[in-house]
Amino acid sequence: MAEENVLLCEQLSHIYANGVQALANINLSISQGEYVAFVGQNGSGKTTLVKHFNGLLKPTQGKVLVFGESTQDKKVSYLSRRVGYVFQNPDDMLFCSSVGEEIAYGPRMLGFDQGEIDTRVQKILTELDLESQREIHPFALSLGDRQRLAVACALSLDPQVFVFDEPTTGQDYFGGKSIMMLIDQLHAKGKTIIIISHDMPLVAEHAKRVVVLNKGQIALDGTPETVFSYTEKLRQLSLRSPQVTLLAQELGLRDRTLLRVPQIVQWLEAEYLPSPKRIQGGQV
Numbered sequence: 001m002a003e004e005n006v007l008l009c010e011q012l013s014h015i016y017a018n019g020v021q022a023l024a025n026i027n028l029s030i031s032q033g034e035y036v037a038f039v040g041q042n043g044s045g046k047t048t049l050v051k052h053f054n055g056l057l058k059p060t061q062g063k064v065l066v067f068g069e070s071t072q073d074k075k076v077s078y079l080s081r082r083v084g085y086v087f088q089n090p091d092d093m094l095f096c097s098s099v100g101e102e103i104a105y106g107p108r109m110l111g112f113d114q115g116e117i118d119t120r121v122q123k124i125l126t127e128l129d130l131e132s133q134r135e136i137h138p139f140a141l142s143l144g145d146r147q148r149l150a151v152a153c154a155l156s157l158d159p160q161v162f163v164f165d166e167p168t169t170g171q172d173y174f175g176g177k178s179i180m181m182l183i184d185q186l187h188a189k190g191k192t193i194i195i196i197s198h199d200m201p202l203v204a205e206h207a208k209r210v211v212v213l214n215k216g217q218i219a220l221d222g223t224p225e226t227v228f229s230y231t232e233k234l235r236q237l238s239l240r241s242p243q244v245t246l247l248a249q250e251l252g253l254r255d256r257t258l259l260r261v262p263q264i265v266q267w268l269e270a271e272y273l274p275s276p277k278r279i280q281g282g283q284v
C-alpha cells in the first residue's frame with residue numbers, strides 16, 4: 001500500500017485555449033505518503049500541473065491517473081474526495097457568506113448528513129483557530145486568515161492527497177510556520193502532500209522530494225539534498241539553493257549537501273572547533 005501510485009502523469013501536455021503550451025510531455029508518478037514540492041520560476045507550469053490532479057484541468061494530450069483512474073471524464077467534485085486542492089489565491093475558492101458555511105460547503109455538496117457536517121466543521125474550526133470567526137464573512141478576514149480558511153475547506157473532505165499551491169502566501173512568520181506544521185502533521189498521518197513554493201529554505205526543510213519545472217517540463221526530480229546540490233543548474237533556471245547550502249559549498253564542503261542551519265552549525269563545529277576532550281586535557 002505504501003508504494004501505491006496515487007498520481008500518475010503519462011506524457012501529459014496542456015495547451016491553453018489561447019495556444020500557450022503550459023506543460024509538455026510530463027511523466028511523473030507520486031506514491032502514497034510522499035511529500036513532494038514543485039518549484040520553478042513564474043510561468044513554469046506548476047499551477048497548471050497540479051490543477052490536473054483534481055480535474056480542474058484536463059490533459060490536452062496524454063493522461064493523468066488518480067488512484068488508477070483517468071481524470072479525463074471525471075468531475076472535480078468526484079476527484080475532490082481524494083485530492084484536496086488549496087488554490088494559490090484563496091479568493092478563487094471562497095464564495096459562501098460565513099466561515100462556518102464555507103467549511104460546510106464541500107461535505108454538504110457530497111451529501112454528508114447534518115450531524116457529520118457539524119462535527120467536521122467544529123473540529124476544523126478548532127484545529128485552525130478559526131472558531132471566533134465562524135459567523136464572519138470570508139472576505140472580512142485578513143489574507144492570512146483567508147488562506148487558513150482555504151486550508152480548512154480542503155480538510156473538510158478528509159482527502160488522501162493534499163495539494164497546497166503556495167500555502168504560506170499572505171502569512172506572517174508565525175502564520176506560515178503554523179500552516180507548515182499543520183501540513184507536516186497531515187503528512188505524519190499518512191496523507192500524500194504536494195506543495196508549490198518559491199521559498200527554497202521552506203522546501204528544503206519540509207519536503208522529501210523536489211520536482212523542478214522549467215518551461216512546462218521536468219528539469220530535476222530527486223531528494224532535496226540531490227536537487228539543491230545542482231547549484232549551477234538551478235541558477236540557470238533562476239532558482240537558488242537555500243543560503244545554508246550555498247554557504248557550505250562556499251566553505252568547501254563537497255561530499256554532501258547541507259540544507260538546514262543546525263546541520264551547518266554541527267559541521268562547522270566538527271570541522272573548526274577543538275573537541276571538548278582536547279580542551280579538558282589542556283592541549284589547546
Ligand SMILES: Nc1ncnc2c1ncn2[C@@H]1O[C@H](COP(=O)(O)OP(=O)(O)OP(=O)(O)O)[C@@H](O)[C@H]1O
Pocket residue numbers: 016017018020021022040041042043044045046047048049088
Ligand atoms: N488560464 C490560462 N490561460 C492561458 N494561459 C495560461 C493560463 N494560466 C496559465 N497560463 C500560462 O501557462 C503558463 C504556465 O502558467 P502557470 O500558472 O501554470 O505557472 P506557475 O509555475 O504556476 O507560475 P507562478 O509561479 O507565477 O504561479 C504561463 O505561460 C501562463 O502564462
Ligand SMILES: [Mg+2]
Pocket residue numbers: 046047048088
Ligand atoms: Mg502558480
